[in-house]
Amino acid sequence: MxxxxxxxxxxxxxxxxxxxxxxxxxxxxxxxxxxxxxxxxxxxxxxxxxxxxxxxxxxxxxxxxxxxxxxxxxxxxxxxxxxxxxxxxxxxxxxxxxxxxxxxGGGKGVATSSGVFIALAPLPALCAIVGFVIVVAMTRYVSLGSLVGAVILPVALLLQQRAITPLVIVGAAVGAFVFWTHRENIGRLRRGEERRVGRTSPAPSSGSRA
Structure with a gap:
């Protein structure tokens, strides 16, 4: 213990x-x-x-x-x-x-989750990462790519294991958690206010807020 x-x-x-x-x-x-x-x-x-x-x-x-x-x-x-x-x-x-x-003040868990599932189930994790890359390349919304990857992961796990195993359940739970940490992004996506990647923000002093 x-x-x-x-x-x-x-x-x-x-x-x-x-x-x-x-x-x-x-x-x-x-x-x-x-x-x-x-x-x-x-x-x-x-x-x-x-x-x-x-x-x-x-x-x-x-x-x-x-x-x-x-x-x-x-x-x-x-x-x-x-x-x-x-x-x-x-x-x-x-x-x-x-x-x-x-x-x-931590992150939203996407990168760390990808590392977890690359170690646990490389092929389903790779499918989720590829989905993420494709969506970001097409839309330039990282948040949308993260949400799509969170959906692909449990589906790919289910297809690989051909049963609702504990790992599939965990994958679905992690996917739901990613949606929860991105709830503000989802709101901005719906309003058309989400920022796209492709340009960097200026790095203001530590006392300023964007």
């Missing part, structure tokens, strides 16, 4: 690592006061450019994959269900509610 509790804490701490915040700080910007105010790869992309955005996406994805791949062996369990899934979900929670930022 002690090893399991320690591994769960480690998954949460790994997920909490504030990649976007640190990247913004290194560039003299508090990303919580710029653009969407979100500490995710999309806001980094808009504010600091695609290179920093890609770095944050890969780092946040790794925060999801590493607990799934490494921590089960620490407690003597197999990677996958159930412990790999549990550690992945805890890492996503850490990303959205990071302990290093007092449980506030």
């Amino acid at each position: 002690i090893a399991q509790a320690a591994a769960l804490l480690a998954a949460y701490v790994i997920g909490s690592f504030p990649t976007a915040y640190l990247v913004g700080t290194a560039n003299g910007v508090d990303l919580r006061t710029v653009g969407s105010g979100n500490l995710g790869a999309t806001n980094v992309f808009r504010t600091l450019g695609w290179k920093w955005g890609l770095l944050v996406y890969l780092a946040d994805g790794s925060k999801g994959a590493l607990p799934v791949l490494v921590l089960p062996s620490v407690i003597g369990a197999a990677t996958g269900w159930p412990w790999g899934v549990v550690f992945g979900l805890v890492a996503i929670l850490g990303h959205v509610r990071p302990v290093f930022l007092m449980g506030k």
Whole structure:
């Protein structure tokens, strides 16, 4: 029980690592006061450019994959269900509610979720990522691409496993969670007010808010 509790804490701490915040700080910007105010790869992309955005996406994805791949062996369990899934979900929670930022101001969980499912179910995760890329390329709405990927993931899991397995249920739950974290984006999409990618926002001082 002690090893399991320690591994769960480690998954949460790994997920909490504030990649976007640190990247913004290194560039003299508090990303919580710029653009969407979100500490995710999309806001980094808009504010600091695609290179920093890609770095944050890969780092946040790794925060999801590493607990799934490494921590089960620490407690003597197999990677996958159930412990790999549990550690992945805890890492996503850490990303959205990071302990290093007092449980506030995290990302929306898309990049970290993609890392979790790349480790758990590579092919369905790849299908979701491809869907995301296609939608963003066609519409330039990252939020819409994220929502489409959140729908594709559980469907692809269901097609792969040919049954409503625990992993399919978790995939559907994570997809629903992505919709919940994007509820404001959904409102802006409906009103035609959502920002498109393709241009970066100027990086104002940390005291300003866009």
